[in-house]
Amino acid sequence: MFLKDSRLLTWLVTILVLIAMVLCAALLSLSVGDMDISVPDILRYLRLKEGLEFAVLDNIRIPRTILAFSVGGALSLAGTLLQGVYRNPLVEPYTMGISGGAALGVAICIVLELHFKVSSLMLPLSGFFGAFVSIFLVYRLSSKRNKNLNINRMLLIGVMISFIASSAMLFFMSVTTAENIQSIVFWIMGSLNEPNKFLIYTSLFFSVLGLAVSYLYVVPLNALRLGEVRAKHLGVKTDRSIKVVFITASVITGISVSVSGVIGFVGLIIPHLVRSIIGTDYRVLLLASFLGGGIFLIMSDILARTIIAPNELPIGVITGMLGGVVFITALSKKLKSD
Amino acid sequence: MHLVEVKNANYGYAHAFQLVDVSFRVMEGMLTGIIGPNGSGKSTLLKGISGELALPENQVFLKGKDLAGFTDTERAKEIAVVTQFSEPIDISVEEYVLMGRIPYRKKYQFFETERDYEIAQKYMKLTGIYPLRAKKFSKLSGGEQQLASIAKALTQEPSLLLLDEPTSHLDISHQVQILNLIHQLTQAPGLTVIMVIHDLNLASEYCDYLILMRSGALYRQGTPNEILNFKNIEDVYKTEVLTQENPRSKNPAVFLVSNKTGQARRPARFYLS
Numbered sequence: 001m002f003l004k005d006s007r008l009l010t011w012l013v014t015i016l017v018l019i020a021m022v023l024c025a026a027l028l029s030l031s032v033g034d035m036d037i038s039v040p041d042i043l044r045y046l047r048l049k050e051g052l053e054f055a056v057l058d059n060i061r062i063p064r065t066i067l068a069f070s071v072g073g074a075l076s077l078a079g080t081l082l083q084g085v086y087r088n089p090l091v092e093p094y095t096m097g098i099s100g101g102a103a104l105g106v107a108i109c110i111v112l113e114l115h116f117k118v119s120s121l122m123l124p125l126s127g128f129f130g131a132f133v134s135i136f137l138v139y140r141l142s143s144k145r146n147k148n149l150n151i152n153r154m155l156l157i158g159v160m161i162s163f164i165a166s167s168a169m170l171f172f173m174s175v176t177t178a179e180n181i182q183s184i185v186f187w188i189m190g191s192l193n194e195p196n197k198f199l200i201y202t203s204l205f206f207s208v209l210g211l212a213v214s215y216l217y218v219v220p221l222n223a224l225r226l227g228e229v230r231a232k233h234l235g236v237k238t239d240r241s242i243k244v245v246f247i248t249a250s251v252i253t254g255i256s257v258s259v260s261g262v263i264g265f266v267g268l269i270i271p272h273l274v275r276s277i278i279g280t281d282y283r284v285l286l287l288a289s290f291l292g293g294g295i296f297l298i299m300s301d302i303l304a305r306t307i308i309a310p311n312e313l314p315i316g317v318i319t320g321m322l323g324g325v326v327f328i329t330a331l332s333k334k335l336k337s338d
Numbered sequence: 339m340h341l342v343e344v345k346n347a348n349y350g351y352a353h354a355f356q357l358v359d360v361s362f363r364v365m366e367g368m369l370t371g372i373i374g375p376n377g378s379g380k381s382t383l384l385k386g387i388s389g390e391l392a393l394p395e396n397q398v399f400l401k402g403k404d405l406a407g408f409t410d411t412e413r414a415k416e417i418a419v420v421t422q423f424s425e426p427i428d429i430s431v432e433e434y435v436l437m438g439r440i441p442y443r444k445k446y447q448f449f450e451t452e453r454d455y456e457i458a459q460k461y462m463k464l465t466g467i468y469p470l471r472a473k474k475f476s477k478l479s480g481g482e483q484q485l486a487s488i489a490k491a492l493t494q495e496p497s498l499l500l501l502d503e504p505t506s507h508l509d510i511s512h513q514v515q516i517l518n519l520i521h522q523l524t525q526a527p528g529l530t531v532i533m534v535i536h537d538l539n540l541a542s543e544y545c546d547y548l549i550l551m552r553s554g555a556l557y558r559q560g561t562p563n564e565i566l567n568f569k570n571i572e573d574v575y576k577t578e579v580l581t582q583e584n585p586r587s588k589n590p591a592v593f594l595v596s597n598k599t600g601q602a603r604r605p606a607r608f609y610l611s
Contacts, residue, residue, distance in 0.1 A: 233417075
C-alpha cells in the first residue's frame, strides 16, 4: 500500500546501506591495532573464546568499537534533534552548554582529586552531574517567566552557560597543580579508551533509548520544519515536543560526554551531511544520522589509534579535522551544483 | 447560519495589547475581511482564533461550541491558517501539501495513508500547483508558494480558513489569482474565510463583509458598501482619501490623495489631532 510511495524504497535502501557500512567499519575496527587480526580470524577467535587474540578483542576492541558507535550515534542524533528544534544549522549538542557543564564537573572532580580518593567512577559521574546541572539551568531559565518556551532565549542562555562553565573551569585550572591541569586537558580532548564495560553498555543503552524516544516525536519534528507557529496551526503541541526533544538530546549528550570526554564536530557535521544526502524527513533522518555518526566515530577512532601507533591521537583532533574538511568539500560541491 | 461568533472578545498579550470587547459573527460560506491600520488589533484577533494566543473561555465560538475548549488537534481539523510568508523548506511540494494531514494522524501512524494522498492530490489540482508537485517548495516563486500553502491548508479539510495578509507581497496578477481562488472556494465547497488584508480595494472587491478595527476595538462592521466611505476611512486611518464606485463591479474604490496633486480638503492638522 505504501510501496507506491517511492520514498519508502529509497529510505529502506539508505538504511540498509548504512547498516552495512556500520558492520564494515566495526569489523575494520576489530581487526586493526597493535596486533592485526584478519576478519575471518576475528570470527574464529570469537567462537573459540580463548587465547590472547580473544582477550584483545573481548576486553579492548569490542568495547571500544561499541563505545565509538554509541557515542557517535548519540552525538549525531542529538545534533539532528537540536538543529531541528532550533531550526538553526549551527546548533550542536555542545552549543547548549552541556559539554561546558560536563567539563566543569570533571575539572572540579580532578582538582579535588575525588577520582583518587573515592573511586575512578567519580570522573564520569561528576561529568554527568555537571552536564545535568547546565541542562537544568538552561531549561529553567528559559521557560520560567512566561509559560511559553522561547527558543531563542534558550539558545542564548545555553551559549552563556557554556561560557560561564568554561571560565569557571579555567579558574580551577589556574589554581591547581600541573598534573591536574594535564588530566583535565586530556579529558577535554576526549578519548574512547574506557576500561569500564558497565559505562560502555550504559552509554549504548541510553543512546538507543534516546533514538527510540525521539522516534515518538517524528511528526512534531517534521511539522516544526515549517516554523513553530505553523506547526501549531497543524495542531502540534510544539512546547511539549520541544521540551522532550531538548531533554532527550541533552541526556544522551551528557552521558556520552561524561564517558568519553568532549568529542567535537560529530554532532554538527554528520547531521548536515546526512540531511544534504537524504533530505529533511525526520522519519528516516533520525536513524540515518544515528548510524552515520556511529560510522564516523568508529572510522575516526581507527585513524586516531593507527596514525602514530603505538601512541594514540586524541579522537577530538581527528573528528575536528576530518569533519571540517569533509564538510567544506560537501559545501563547495553543493554551491557548484546550485 | 453563522459559523463563528466572537462575543465581547478581550484577549491579547499579557500585560500588553488587548482587544476591547470585539463582537461579530461570521456567516457560513462568506469571505469576511478584517481591515484597519497597523496596530489596530487585526492580527491579534486572528491569532486568538488560530490558537496562537491563549483564548479565554466563552469569547469565541465555532459552530456554537466554545473554541477555548478545543484540543489542538480538534482545532486543526476545523481551522486552517495561511500566513503571509512560508518557511522556504527543501521538500517537494507534494510532501509539503501532505503535511496538512498531520491533524488526522493516528497516534503511532508512521506513513501517510492512501486517502491522505488522494486528498492532497485533489487540492493540488484545485489550486493549480499539481504540475509542480515534484519541485522543491523552496524553489517556487512567492505566488506559487502561497498557492501551495493554500493547498496545504485545504488538505486539512477545515470548515474555516484564516488568511493573514495572503497577498501583500505579491504582484497584481498573483494577487488576483489567489483572491479569485479564495472566492471560488467560498462558492464551491462553501468554505468560510476570514482574511486580514491591508489593501482596501482588494477588500472591497472580494470581501462579502468587512470588520473595521481601530485601537483594539471594532469600529464598524458591514458590507464593503457600508464600510468603505471616506468618512470611516479617514476616521480610522487619519489619512485623506476619495471614494468612488468601481465602474465595473459597483463596489467602492478608494483613492489616495498625495501632496503632489491633491489639495487637502481640510487643514492637515485635523488629521494629527
